[in-house]
Amino acid sequence: DLRNGLRPLGTTPDEFQRDLLSNLYYRRGTTVESASAQDAYETLALTVRDRLAERRARTAAAHYESNPRWVYYLSAEYLLGPQLEQNLLYSGTTELAPAALKTLGFSPEEVAALDVEPGLGNGGLGRLAACLLDSLATLDIPAVGYGIRYDLGIFKQEFDNGEQVERPDDWAFQGDPWEFPAPDDWQMVGFYGFLGPEGWVPGEVVHGEPSHLLIPGYGTETVNIVRLWRARAARASFDLRRFSAGQYAEAVEEAVRAENISKVLYPDDSTDMGRELRLKQQYFLVSCSLRDIVRRFRFRNADWDDFPAKTVIQLNDTHPTLAIPELMRLLVDEEKLEWEHAWSLVRRTFAYTCHTLLPEALETWPVDMLGRLLPRHLEIIYLINEALLAEVRSRFPGDLDRVRRMSLIQEEPQRRVRMANLAVTGTFAVNGVAELHSQLLTSTTFADFAALWPDRFTNVTNGVSPRRFVRLANPGLSTLITSGLGSDAWLRDLSLLSGLAPLADDPAFREQWRTERRHAKEALGLGDPGAMLDVMIKRFHEYKRQQLKLLHVITLYHRLRDNPERFGVPRTVLFGGKAAPAYYAAKSIIRLINAVAAAIEADPKAYGLLRVVFPPNYNVTLAEKIIPAADLSEQISMAGKEASGTGNMKLALNGALTIGTLDGANVEIRDRVGAGNFFLFGLDTPAAAALRASDYRPRTYYDSDDELRAALDAILSGAFGGVGQEVAHSLLDRDEYLTLADYRSYVDKQDEVAAAWEDQEHWTRMSILNTANSGFFSADRTVADYLSRIWHASPVRLS
Numbered sequence: 001d002l003r004n005g006l007r008p009l010g011t012t013p014d015e016f017q018r019d020l021l022s023n024l025y026y027r028r029g030t031t032v033e034s035a036s037a038q039d040a041y042e043t044l045a046l047t048v049r050d051r052l053a054e055r056r057a058r059t060a061a062a063h064y065e066s067n068p069r070w071v072y073y074l075s076a077e078y079l080l081g082p083q084l085e086q087n088l089l090y091s092g093t094t095e096l097a098p099a100a101l102k103t104l105g106f107s108p109e110e111v112a113a114l115d116v117e118p119g120l121g122n123g124g125l126g127r128l129a130a131c132l133l134d135s136l137a138t139l140d141i142p143a144v145g146y147g148i149r150y151d152l153g154i155f156k157q158e159f160d161n162g163e164q165v166e167r168p169d170d171w172a173f174q175g176d177p178w179e180f181p182a183p184d185d186w187q188m189v190g191f192y193g194f195l196g197p198e199g200w201v202p203g204e205v206v207h208g209e210p211s212h213l214l215i216p217g218y219g220t221e222t223v224n225i226v227r228l229w230r231a232r233a234a235r236a237s238f239d240l241r242r243f244s245a246g247q248y249a250e251a252v253e254e255a256v257r258a259e260n261i262s263k264v265l266y267p268d269d270s271t272d273m274g275r276e277l278r279l280k281q282q283y284f285l286v287s288c289s290l291r292d293i294v295r296r297f298r299f300r301n302a303d304w305d306d307f308p309a310k311t312v313i314q315l316n317d318t319h320p321t322l323a324i325p326e327l328m329r330l331l332v333d334e335e336k337l338e339w340e341h342a343w344s345l346v347r348r349t350f351a352y353t354c355h356t357l358l359p360e361a362l363e364t365w366p367v368d369m370l371g372r373l374l375p376r377h378l379e380i381i382y383l384i385n386e387a388l389l390a391e392v393r394s395r396f397p398g399d400l401d402r403v404r405r406m407s408l409i410q411e412e413p414q415r416r417v418r419m420a421n422l423a424v425t426g427t428f429a430v431n432g433v434a435e436l437h438s439q440l441l442t443s444t445t446f447a448d449f450a451a452l453w454p455d456r457f458t459n460v461t462n463g464v465s466p467r468r469f470v471r472l473a474n475p476g477l478s479t480l481i482t483s484g485l486g487s488d489a490w491l492r493d494l495s496l497l498s499g500l501a502p503l504a505d506d507p508a509f510r511e512q513w514r515t516e517r518r519h520a521k522e523a524l525g526l527g528d529p530g531a532m533l534d535v536m537i538k539r540f541h542e543y544k545r546q547q548l549k550l551l552h553v554i555t556l557y558h559r560l561r562d563n564p565e566r567f568g569v570p571r572t573v574l575f576g577g578k579a580a581p582a583y584y585a586a587k588s589i590i591r592l593i594n595a596v597a598a599a600i601e602a603d604p605k606a607y608g609l610l611r612v613v614f615p616p617n618y619n620v621t622l623a624e625k626i627i628p629a630a631d632l633s634e635q636i637s638m639a640g641k642e643a644s645g646t647g648n649m650k651l652a653l654n655g656a657l658t659i660g661t662l663d664g665a666n667v668e669i670r671d672r673v674g675a676g677n678f679f680l681f682g683l684d685t686p687a688a689a690a691l692r693a694s695d696y697r698p699r700t701y702y703d704s705d706d707e708l709r710a711a712l713d714a715i716l717s718g719a720f721g722g723v724g725q726e727v728a729h730s731l732l733d734r735d736e737y738l739t740l741a742d743y744r745s746y747v748d749k750q751d752e753v754a755a756a757w758e759d760q761e762h763w764t765r766m767s768i769l770n771t772a773n774s775g776f777f778s779a780d781r782t783v784a785d786y787l788s789r790i791w792h793a794s795p796v797r798l799s
């Protein structure tokens with residue numbers, strides 16, 4: 001191993017420079033004279049990667065040595081973000097890169113622009129997975145993330161005449177210097193077929209080929225991995241006979257069919273579309289990953305009874321829930337364990353995190369589709385259901401409704417398998433992602449299961465990586481925080497931020513704070529740095545209520561035109577986010593926002609007072625630029641709908657003030673930063689639910705509120721490029737998420753925001769206190785909670 005003759009890679013500028021050049025020659029196969037920016041980027045990446053790979057080798061050796069309890073994170077999505085800056089920071093080579101690149105004739109900015117992020121996720125769920133992996137490594141926990149290596153990630157968003165258009169995201173067409181292909185660890189996955197006397201006989205077999213990316217810990221030696229599976233046709237599937245007969249398409253048909261499984265990420269983040277290919281993707285992920293997990297277990301263990309002691313598998317929402325019947329199949333059909341024995345192992349191995357409250361986001365699969373694709377798994381699900389319903393009947397005799405509600409099989413209108421019920425039944429722990437969310441799960445979505453298994457339910461409030469979303473995204477403010485606290489220990493213990501609170505009373509520190517924030521706004525270059533930057537960045541969904549923010553913008557515009565004294569302070573409103581391609585209502589809101597933005601931009605009266613900007617293709621890279629510059633964070637979802645939110649945490653940590661409802665983690669943010677440092681408005685969850693359940697008439701709000709009526713009438717009249725009437729109609733007729741009911745409270749609260757902004761000393765004080773009191777929202781704390789409440793794994797420190 002490393003100590004035997006392998007010289008550790010150097011950390012001096014010369015050694016780094018030398019390694020960069022040798023990588024340019026020997027691994028990139030080019031010279032300084034003819035090196036392109038892409039050559040420079042890839043060479044730098046390899047040079048940095050080597051230093052992490054060295055730590056990876058030592059980590060793997062230590063993990064093998066200690067045969068620890070492993071945390072396996074199964075997720076259909078990972079939003080890892082751009083890798084270069086992070087790996088430079090985590091390998092301690094940030095300072096070495098600029099000089100070395102200079103010898104190749106390129107600047108760090110030129111090269112960083114080529115650092116394309118792997119967009120292997122939609123939004124919150126995918127980014128949370130990435131933040132948790134970062135914290136698992138930083139806390140030296142033996143862990144592996146498993147996912148799918150989609151060829152095409154989340155679509156690129158462009159605007160055509162204000163309309164969202166989707167372009168394929170071929171993120172790795174240049175190859176990815178950060179990944180390690182490991183085709184030799186391939187796995188076989190079966191689909192379709194029939195149940196013969198000897199068990200399941202698959203009708204189609206594909207290969208899963210893994211590659212992994214390094215997940216370095218910050219301020220520690222540990223380097224874990226995320227293993228991503230890519231579908232390939234089983235060996236030699238190319239049909240030479242057909243090819244030589246000129247049937248070229250047929251010759252590669254099987255290969256294309258196989259590769260399609262990991263071809264593209266499904267861009268929906270809240271509605272179950274029930275596509276068969278998505279089900280194939282989910283089974284492909286869990287089958288490859290479980291075989292790999294069993295292979296790793298077998299390295300050091302022989303007794304199946306040790307499996308739950310050595311292994312905890314976290315299901316990131318319902319998407320990998322097929323792992324439960326798949327492990328049952330492996331243990332019963334292949335390892336020949338007794339059913340009950342296998343079931344006791346399975347239930348002690350899996351845990352499930354639910355990330356939503358929207359009924360339409362809870363996945364259900366048609367029994368006939370699942371039965372055709374995975375006949376043995378349907379059989380196993382039926383057997384699991386039998387045992388479940390027997391337990392329900394014995395605990396709640398005669399309660400047929402409860403049996404019907406809890407069954408893994410929905411009978412009406414179509415027979416479908418309820419993946420959330422299966423996830424709860426086959427796991428030892430179920431958690432929501434914020435206090436309010438977890439409460440609502442046990443009082444609504446999973447109330448029946450909470451009555452049956454109360455101890456199974458817990459909460460783990462989300463968190464975010466302080467390294468990526470403060471240190472890397474906001475280096476200026478980070479330096480000021482470190483100087484204010486006297487050390488950068490806060491990067492590994494974010495609770496230390498509380499030491500900033502006294503500095504909120506220090507005018508000099510406040511001045512520096514404002515200066516750093518101004519620099520971030522200038523760097524963003526979207527709107528006048530002196531204006532308040534009011535930011536709403538998240539996926540588009542009617543429950544998140546981008547439409548409410550838009551009604552406020554139109555109201556401000558009307559005030560600006562009709563009674564400027566009520567307008568308030570110069571403001572730039574920034575929207576960022578994608579809508580699922582098939583989500584028509586969300587795309588209408590995007591189009592209307594762009595139309596309103598254009599109308600205001602074209603109105604000289606608005607110049608310097610009000611501006612709406614909507615940079616396309618919001619992703620992790622853009623988030624890192626926008627978040628440090630934001631003054632006001634819009635967290636305005638209908639109470640009871642946003643499971644947690646994580647953008648809210650990133651913005652508060654960077655000193656933005658939040659205007660928000662008592663929803664998701666907003667509740668905990670407000671509790672920690674103090675009610676005086678948070679702009680609360682709107683109906684809370686019980687009030688919203690009551691109004692929703694009553695005969696809510698949105699039109700009454702239209703009739704009784706002049707400003708609201710004026711705003712909706714403007715849209716209806718086609719004042720904004722003649723678009724958006726359908727948005728206004730749906731608000732007046734249905735308004736499922738109580739936008740009109742919360743309008744007045746919101747607009748009035750925004751007036752308070754404007755008044756607060758007038759007093760910059762007061763605003764800066766609140767800004768510093770938001771950062772100081774948001775240490776709780778570190779993903780390190782989140783992982784520590786998962787460890788103490790669910791995972792119970794221990795760190796393996798490298799000597």
Ligand SMILES: CCc1ccc([C@H](C)CC(=O)N[C@@H]2O[C@H](CO)[C@@H](O)[C@H](O)[C@H]2O)cc1
Nearest residue numbers: 124125269270271272355361643644645646
């Ligand atoms: C079936 C289609 C589908 C795909 C993805 C999802 C995700 C669960 C949606 C998601 O990203 N949820 C978000 O998860 C974040 C991390 O926990 C939370 O902070 C957000 O509140 C939640 O909306 C639901 C349904």
